[in-house]
Each structure stands twice: as structure tokens, then as C-alpha cells.
Amino acid sequence: MTDTTDMPATGPWRQRWRGSGFEAAKRILFLSFLILAMMIPLGMVEGVVQERSARKMEVGAEVGEQWGPVQAVSGPVLVIPYDELEMRPNSDGTQALTRTRHFATFLPAETKIDAATKVEKRHKSIYEVLVYGAAIKMSGRFDAPDFARWNIPEAQVHWDEASLALLLPGARALLSIDLTVDGKGLAVDAGLLPQHPRGQGLRADLKLVAAKPIDFTIDLTLNGRDQLSLWPLGGQSEIAIASDWPHPNFIGSPLPKEREIRKDGFSGHWSINHLATGIPLAWRDGEFSLDTGVLNVVGVALTEPGDVHQQTDRIVKYGMLVVALTFGTIFVMGLLKRDRVHLVQYLLIGAAIALFYLLLLSLAEQMPFGFAYLIASLVDIAIVAIYAGATIRRAVGLLTGIVLAALHGYMYVLLQMESYALLSGTIGLLVILILTMVATRKVDWYAIGDEPGLVPVKTD
Template identity: 35%
Template sequence: MDALLAAIGRLLASPGFKFCLICGLILLLGIPLLIVWGLTSEREQRAAEVRRTVAQEWGDSQYIDGPLLVVPYTMRRVTGEGDKRIEEIVERRAIFLPKSLAITGDTSTKTLHRSIYDVAVYSSVLNFTGAFSAPEIAEATSEALEVRWRDAILAVAVRDVSGLKDAASLIINNSDKLDFEPSIGIPRMMGGGIHVRLADVSGLFDGAAGANGHAGGIKPFSFKFALTLNGSSELKFAPLAQETTVAIKSDWRDPSFTGGFLPTERHISADGFTAEWQVPHLARSVPQAWSLNDHEFERMLPYAFGVRFMVPVDFYQVISRALKYATMFLGTAFMAVFLLELRSRRQVHPVQYLFVGLTMVFFYVLLLSLAEHIGFLKAYIAASLATGGLLSAYVARVQNSMSKGLVMGGVFLGIYGLLYLILQLEDYALLAGAIAGFVILATVMFATLKVDWSGAASKAITASPAQP
């Protein structure tokens, strides 16, 4: 019995058992790490809610789909079968896209501060010029009975019409001027926008019968108008014309070009950016005319393009990426303390290892809370110095050795420096993390080659930790 108890005592005092216990502690610390991860997600959602609130007050992300020429017509619809067939005359609308469209815009941006959060918003003046060819109803449908050309409207869809900050007028053929009216001008059609009725435009309508057999028609015409628009985060356009060109100038220094097409030319500097797009209609799978159904008004949306006004550092995502490497760096710190313990006569109690781990977990709490107030870089430096300095002093006191405390200070400096480097690499973060993990594992393996893991040697570590 005494031999069995002695064997159990040697096992509990062996470096191998201590190593397994440390691994168990690392796994146990995954619980508070998950709590911190949830806290980060909660704060990120709170920031998103604040941005949505500011967007509702200032103007949401904007998407401009227009101008579109909308012409109502009637068609015969047959329902039922056999003797119960019913014929009825229903109204539909044909959509015609412009022949050419050029958009020039100048946007001024600023960052609004709501509580502790930053939201990028912009004010823009957008100038639209272009032309429509004479529309042919046969291009949109072959089932038209009567086409009401004089009830045609020119519509501009705007995602958030509350962002419009000035009245807008349409100029036809450089002569007729008409004021835009609210709504998209189409009954039962969801979506915001503005429209103009073309009935009063002089010389626009052709009274003679067209080749398609429908009386009247609309002559080719040019147009121009301007929109003063507020928005936030994003500004996008639909490539409507046979040749669509967009030129945007802004004072924002961190643009992200997004959507179906990238700029053909761009220039980004400390004073802002300029970007130009040229999109032919062959680059999109949408015809120049079609018959409108209830769910087809935004069929250009998949081809929309534009610019996103990015806040330069989204530290919530950076902190979430840092948490993915937490286990590796916890293991590195524990192994450093363990190696120092093996080379010392003073043992480190498992509770003291737990304190080291909890302090490293708290690093992320400090980083998150400070970053919301002073920015990510300053927060990272402060959290690193606080936790690294505390743990170095703690190890020095536990081991009763200033030199071992300085060694741990160097280890934590390396850990936090390596983590920051990995976070900055972004595209190469996984590669850098994999290489770092491999090097750390190799270092621990060769540093422990001479360790008597069973504790059977005469210099085995005793079970009771020495008091400082």
C-alpha cells in the first residue's frame, strides 16, 4: 500500500502530470474566451444599431436606379379553361432604358460621432445627362392592344428618398423644365423614388401612326437633372444605358469600390479619391426594354456598382481575429512559465498558472473596452503593457527571481508583437499564424528534450510548491 501511495505521489509530482494539468487549464480557459468573444459580438451589434439609427436620421446607403421611361399599355388576358374561359383587359407597363447616360458627382464626407461610435456619412450633388431613343412597344411586348404614350413618366428610383435635400427638376431637350414629384409614380409598386409626367412636354409626342400599328409615340429626346442627396456608408448606381459612364469625386481617403463593376480609372490620395466607370450594356444580361411585372423593377440591382465609404479600422473584426489565436498564445505563455519552473527549485502551483491564463484572457477585455474610446493601436499598446507587465512581475515574485521576470517580459513582448503583426497582415494572417505556431512548438519540443517527464530521477520536482 505504501508503495502504491508513493507511486501516486511521484506521478502527481512529475513534470508529465504538471504538463497535462496545464493543457487542461488551457482548455478550461476556453470558456472565458468564448464569453469575451460573445461580448465582442454584442458590442459590434450595438455599433451596427447606432449606425442604422444615424442612417435613418441622415440618409441610408443610397442606390440610384434611373432614369427609366415607363409607358402604360393594355393587353388581353385570358383565364380559365374550356367553356369557363374569361377574357379581360388589364393594364401593364413597359420599361425603356436610356440610350446614353453620364453621371458626375461630387461628394463631401464627414464622420459623425454618436456616443462612442463613428459613422461615415456623405452629402453629394449628382448630375445626370443622357438621351432616350424613340421607344418601340414591340421591343417590350408583342401583346399590347393600346399604348398610352401621353401617360408616360420618367422615373428615378432612390433607395432612401429621405436623403434628398433639395427640389429636383428635369430638363427635356434643353428647353422644357418639369419638377419631379414624390414616389416612383407606379401604382402598387414598392420602392421609393421620384418621377415626372411627360404629358406637357412640347413636341415630344408623335401623332402619326407608327410602324407597329399603335398610334402616336415618343420622339427621341435628351434629358438632364441634378440630385442633392445625403447618404451613409455606400453610394451605388445601376448601369442602365447602352453606354453608362460615372465619374465620382470625393474627399474620403479610404474608399472601397464595390458591386458588379470596378472603376476603369481611379486615383486615391490623402486629399480623397476620384473614380470613373464605363459600362456597356453588353456587360449586363438585361434588355433595353421589357414589360414590367411586380417583382422586376429592381432587376438591375445585381449589376449595381459604386463606392463604399469605409471607416478605416473596424476594430471589432480585428479583435475577433485576435481571439482566434488566443489558445496558441495561452499555450506559449504557459510553456514559458513551465520551462522556467523546470529550471528552478521553486514550483508554480496550478492556481498560479490559472491566474496567468485569466490575466491573458483579460487582455482582450481591456483591448475591447479601450479601443472603443482611444482607438485600436493605443488600446493594444496599453493592454499589452498592462497585462505583460503584471505577468512579468508576478512570475518574478513567484520564482523569486528578477531575471526570470525579465525573461517572461521578453516572452510577452514577443507574444503581443507577433499577434499584432499577424493582425496587420490580413491576407497572410493564417500563413503567419501557422509558421509561428510551428516554430513555437519546435522550440518547446527541443527545450524539453532532457526533461524527466516521469519524475523518477533523483532531481524530480517535488509535489509541494516552495513558498516565496
């Protein structure tokens, strides 16, 4: 017979009853559900960050409307009208000579552009926008316009109706311009005509007498924001940009041939041949269209390395990792100390972690990001550690606070990295996994939920 009365759980025929591990699986599934549920508040915080970032972009556009837009400037383009003669039949069977107006476009053989910008910070509400004032000096030379390549006699060319066109979409922020051709100043008018390249810009009438080389200089000053771009139009374009802003992002293709970045500013130099741009030096209407929407540009964007919204957004993306490791620390300590943590305790600790990111964003908009991160981290660590110590166990609160402090410190270090962020993050996760394995190496997962006491034994 079998007796299950009080008997010691020892002896060759006596074995302790153990669970099948269902309790461990249930706790782990419960923990996984809680971690996934935290995606909801973290997603809401990320939405707030993106909303504030979008608002900053709107403010930047508003300031741009008042100060100056993103600027792009080209060198001059020479446009000369000419007539094509053609015999056409009349209704009575006779033929008459007709003239059709066409236009030929020429680019400079050489163009040199020197641009210097002075960057300022403009504030609107709590947002900061980078703007600049630019002084641009252009010089170069047109070869003598050659109509012989198209078998057009010079007598059919309207030299006195020639004009220069300058592509400048942000002309409304132009402060001054001085155009000189062969040592003679020309009057500049607003807007481009249908025969000019498509886009917005300025023009000047150029009354030529015959085919000859043309030397030009253009000095202009304008306001802009965020970036300055230049279109390399010409046989050989030498472009130089200098600024007092130490955080450039060189844009377009190709990248500068030479560049120098200093604490007090930067400089860059491009040398571009028209063969690399795919733009011919001369064409007639219908043969080629100079469309600013598809032209390659070179230039520089003014980046702001301490942008609080970008950094906060990067930190929020690590939120699930912070939640998982914090909950995991409490879970493992509960296994080792045989503590049971209620759903409400997990949720309150998770809410404190989610509010850390919201507190960080609100503080970073008012002060330097480093100080904001330090204050928000200290508040978050204190809340979680004190609450866990008071409601679960003092050792749990202490260890959770240490883990959370290490995570916040590690996340901040990752923020400062660019090239090695992925490598450092992967190594960090590997170290965390190893520490978790070490901490749980003696946990009997099948015995979780069992209580020592009476167990069934087998007797004769």
C-alpha cells in the first residue's frame, strides 16, 4: 500500500515530487507580455519626439520665409537669338522666305566661384534655427560664341539681343548684386524669360556686336538657411566655400577635392569639368534642356550635432532594451530570493522608465543635452530604485538602481559614437547575456513554484 503521511523525503525509495516547469514558463511568458506591452507608452513618447521635431522643421521654414530659404546659385548662362531661313509654299503655289526665331545657349569656358558664409542662430519660441549670410564672388570667361558649328551665318544672329541668365531660386533673399561684363556694369532684372533655362533667377541684357570672348564678374550677397548649393555650369568650374561654422556636411557630387574642418570653421574646394556633369557647353533650343530639378549640385549643409530631437529619438529606440533589462533584473532577483512581484509593481516601474524619455525631451529643449540627460537619469534611477527597494526588497532596489544607472550611462556613450555605435551596442548586449547566464546558472527552472514540505513517497 502507499502511505502519504508525514514521512521524511529521504531514502532509496523516496523521491521528492517536482513540477514539470509550467510555473517557470508561465512567469517568463508573463514577463515577455509586460515587456511587449511597454511598447505602447514608448511608442507614444516616440510620437511626441517626432511631433516636436516636425514642429522645429516648421519653425525653420517660417524663419526661412522671413530670413532666407535654402539657397542654390549658378554661374551665368549666355543666350543669343538667331533666325533660321526656310522657303515655304504659299496658297497660290509660289514660295516665300520665312524667318523662324530660335535661341542658342552657351556656358562659360571657365568659371570660378568663391563663397563665404557667416552663420548665425535665430531663436523662435524654444527652437533654434541656423541661418547664414553669404557673399559670393564669381568670375570667368565665355569663348566667342560659335554659330558655324550649326552652319548659321553671323548675319542671322541677333547679337544685340543677347542676354545673361543667372539661376537663383532664392532671389527674394538677395541683398545686393553687381554684374560686370568686360569691365562694364550691367543692369540686372528680375525673372527669367522663356528662352532661358527653366527655373527662377535673374537676367541682364547684353548688347553684343559680334562674336568675341566675354569676361564677367558677379558679386552678390544673400541670406539663407540650412545649406548653400552651387551649380557647376561651365567647361571647368573651380568652386570654393568657406564658413565660420565648424560642423559642415558636404553634399552633392562630387565631394570636395580639398577640405579643412577647424574649430572655428571649415573650407572646401571643388574642381569640376563639364564632362563629369553631362552638360554640353553649347546647344540650340530643342537639343538640350537645362533643368534645375535634375542638375547635380555641390555645396554644404550646416549640421547641428547637438540636435535634441535627433538624440532623444535615438535614445527612445533603445527604450525596449532598458525596459527588458530592468524587468529582467527584478525577475532574476525574484527567482533567487523567492520573491513574487505583482503586475502593478512592474507597470509602475515601466511607467517611470517611459517618463524618463519625456522628461529628457522637455529638459533638453531648455538646457544643454548633457545636463538634461544627467538630471532625467538621476530622477529615473532614484524613483525606480526607491520604489523597488520599498515594495519588493532592499537588495532588489539597490541592484535595479545600479543596472539602470549602468544602462543610462552606456546609452549616453553610444550617443557620442558614430562609426562604432553598432559594434559597441552588440558587444554590450553580449556582455549582458553572459552576465544573465552567470546569474541564473544555478536556478532549477523545473522547481520554480514548488514549496518545500509534504511530498508523496513510495513504500512497500
